[in-house]
Amino acid sequence: MLPPVEAIVRLFAFALIFAGMAIWEVLRPRRALVAGRSRRWPSNIGILIVDVLAVRVLIPTAAVGAALFAAGNGWGLFRLAELRLSFAAVLGFLALDLVIYAQHVVFHKVPWLWRLHRMHHADLDVDLTSGLRFHPIEILISLAIKIAVVLALGIPAVAVLAFEVVLNATSMFNHSNIAMPRWLDRLVRFVVVTPDMHRVHHSVRRYETDSNFGFNLPWWDRLFRTYRAEPEDGHAGMTLGLPIFRDPKELRLDRLLTQPFREDRSEH
Ligand SMILES: [Zn+2]
Ligand SMILES: [Zn+2]
Numbered sequence: 001m002l003p004p005v006e007a008i009v010r011l012f013a014f015a016l017i018f019a020g021m022a023i024w025e026v027l028r029p030r031r032a033l034v035a036g037r038s039r040r041w042p043s044n045i046g047i048l049i050v051d052v053l054a055v056r057v058l059i060p061t062a063a064v065g066a067a068l069f070a071a072g073n074g075w076g077l078f079r080l081a082e083l084r085l086s087f088a089a090v091l092g093f094l095a096l097d098l099v100i101y102a103q104h105v106v107f108h109k110v111p112w113l114w115r116l117h118r119m120h121h122a123d124l125d126v127d128l129t130s131g132l133r134f135h136p137i138e139i140l141i142s143l144a145i146k147i148a149v150v151l152a153l154g155i156p157a158v159a160v161l162a163f164e165v166v167l168n169a170t171s172m173f174n175h176s177n178i179a180m181p182r183w184l185d186r187l188v189r190f191v192v193v194t195p196d197m198h199r200v201h202h203s204v205r206r207y208e209t210d211s212n213f214g215f216n217l218p219w220w221d222r223l224f225r226t227y228r229a230e231p232e233d234g235h236a237g238m239t240l241g242l243p244i245f246r247d248p249k250e251l252r253l254d255r256l257l258t259q260p261f262r263e264d265r266s267e268h
């Protein structure tokens with residue numbers, strides 16, 4: 001598998017899911033937006049472009065490249081255990097998802113990591129573009145962790161590519177501002193984190209922020225008792241974002257990039 005193939009597959013899947021979720025949000029929105037699209041979308045998409053450029057410049061091989069390197073050099077526990085490719089792929093996918101869950105918990109608990117991650121939480125609305133809004137330093141740390149896991153386990157490249165595509169798609173899906181029938185949410189929530197499940201994580205209330213850490217598979221939150229079914233104030237009534245950085249000018253791209261290094265001065 002050549003790197004351009006990886007980039008094309010990822011870009012195509014991204015464009016398809018982005019368009020689908022954007023149309024769904026317009027046709028069947030869950031909540032009225034507080035800050036709106038025009039203030040947020042240029043910045044949220046801008047930060048995605050910064051992230052993609054940072055990764056392509058600093059870690060151009062990405063996680064798929066690490067998987068190909070591990071395969072070429074016989075690295076990884078899965079290879080030592082001589083697992084069948086299909087089994088190693090499924091196990092590798094699950095391992096990556098668990099690691100991303102654990103990483104998310106750690107980013108909430110360690111103060112300097114929370115400074116990086118809280119920019120994701122400072123969005124005043126949550127829609128599909130919030131699922132793309134991560135600080136480039138968080139993205140680079142996350143990629144380094146994924147590469148370490150891929151090398152240590154020897155996860156097959158096909159599983160790594162599938163994981164990256166699925167994680168990108170589910171992140172846009174579970175941040176989207178779409179109305180889903182309750183019965184459908186309950187059903188989907190057994191296998192994938194739904195928008196109603198992840199929205200609890202974006203509550204301004206800290207105990208709700210510190211729940212529902214899963215981005216993709218919903219099982220880890222149930223297993224490690226970080227699951228919260230509903231927000232206390234209901235989905236229509238809850239306040240999204242953080243108690244700090246509530247000034248709408250904090251939605252600007254330059255402010256997003258500097259938020260980890262600043263205290264909130266909007267009230268001064
Ligand atoms: Zn979080
Ligand atoms: Zn989120």
